[in-house]
Amino acid sequence: MPSVFDEFDSISPKRGHDNTGVTDRVVNQFLTELDGVEVLTGVFVFATTSRPDLLDAVLLRPGRLDRLLFCDFPSQHERSETLSVLSRKLPLASDVDLDGVARLTEGFSGADLQALLSDAQLEAVHDLLDSENVGKHDKKPVIADALLKSIASKAKRSVSDAEKQRLYNIYSQFLDSKRSVAAQSRDAKGKRATLA
Template sequence: WEDVGGLDNVKRELQETVQYPVEHPEKFEKFGMSPSKGVLFYGPPGCGKTLLAKAIANECQANFISVKGPELLTMWFGESEANVREIFDKARQSAPCVLFFDELDSIATQRGGSVGDAGGAADRVLNQLLTEMDGMTAKKTVFIIGATNRPDIIDSALLRPGRLDQLIYIPLPDEASRHQIFKACLRKSPISKEVDLAALARYTQGFSGADITEICQRACKYAIRENIEKDIERERRKRENPEAMEEDDIDEVPEIKAAHFEESMKYARRSVSDADIRKYQLFAQTLQQSRGFGSEFRFPDRTESAAAGASDPFSSA
């Protein structure tokens, strides 16, 4: 989890869904519950969906198989479906295993709606995917994670109970999460005390995890460039004046300085627009409203139930 900044609620949900069935199968047996087969991550690009999938596999010491949706598609009839079967066979043999499908929307769009798919290849791949998911047994601990930036076009059959029945929204990081992402990105780098990561987190409102990573990498690049230039300058002075007293071999750029981040921030940009964010938020709200009673449901008190039964003339004695 050290590589993943923020997203504490998502981490907890993944632990309960993926890690607990692997580490505590007896608890699920005790309460008569079958572990979930999979989840779907959706949200803006660059927010850590792939990193989260790798992290949860590492946490529960499971094998990790990553597949990009377009990799399964080929021009030869029947070969795409065979690729799907092969991936699931490999996952079953590697159990416990986390099977991660990135860019799931490329192979799981709503059936019958694929433009230019005259041979129905995309529909056949999706049907094979559904068949393999339904054939997964509880004895083989294989957990499926799908990731998409377009949840609105995913076929609804894939999201039914027993398949990818849990949808998890991976939002843009808030300020606290951005601070954690800066720390995670730079935990192996020497940072000057003058660098205020909290100020960077405040300034990068609306930036994704990938955008923040780019800022950190560019600052590191500037530090490396300055370090190399200082070394070249020192060597040049030695060659020009070999009789001069030897300079102390001091590292003139021992850390990434505030100036490096300031230069990097000149080129910082957001990769996700406000319009895109509103689309994801609207989808999440619609999904939440369409599911269950939420916090409104309460069991009635026994006295209320008894009174209701007594006042009902059609109730059986």
């Protein structure tokens, strides 16, 4: 049974940083649940964050949340696949080239792509209402390739290059600190291990 926590840094930040002690109690309770005396067979805990540096380090020790997975911004191929999945139930014209849209959306996140498709759908509705076919009830809005590419070419991604680099630096520093803690722990025990 999976348990998923999104924006985990908001509920489990480093302890000792607030005056009320509420944060400390939340983190301590979470640790109690993770380390509880009852064996949690078949329970998997997944936590997502864009700021791993804000997490309390004790949560990241072996046996707790001890595996890291970096999810980068989607590549062109991944954006094309994401657009395909997100547009599955949308009224796309037969000529829509999602690969072409993916080429226009370098640096876009999945949420940015969803917003782009929503904007295109709304624009298709407006185009239909503005046309002379308003009286025809059987006519439905359709997202044409030209419309989708026009909106994609004007759309702005939500994360700038500077912000993206800042996030990469945070993650890199976080990984370096994890390696440093692991090396210190390994050295203290007098054992060496190779991680693949």
